[in-house]
Amino acid sequence: MTARATSRLLIQALIRATQADGGFAAVLHKGDDNAGAILVQSRNPGAELKLFERQPDFSKGYTLTPIATQSWGNEIELAQYIERRRRSDPDLWIIELDSANAERLAAAIMTQG
Secondary structure, eight states: OOOOOOHHHHHHHHHHHHHHTTOEEEEEEOOOTTTOOEEEEEEOTTSOEEEEEEEEOTTSSEEEEEEEEGGGSOHHHHHHHHHHHHHHOTTOEEEEEESTTHHHHHHHHHTOO
């Protein structure tokens, strides 16, 4: 059986990678250290707000799935969605990335086991 990366470890790696890339990362809600689901809120400079979720895929790995963009609704609706998710899942991690390469960095780290 292969060891699985904890949610906390993935969040820490994403923060470090974003900072090393010259961006900013902030944990908006701390979830369960070991197995909390992870939402990534991406605020690329000059681009729309995007929301991604780390989800298991059929190959026993993980994928970073887009679940919302600002163009699907306004920022208030996205904030309400995030709040509903946070209330329904106290183990949920929410991290915000402000980087030109946020989506690429998140995909590289969040798809790790």
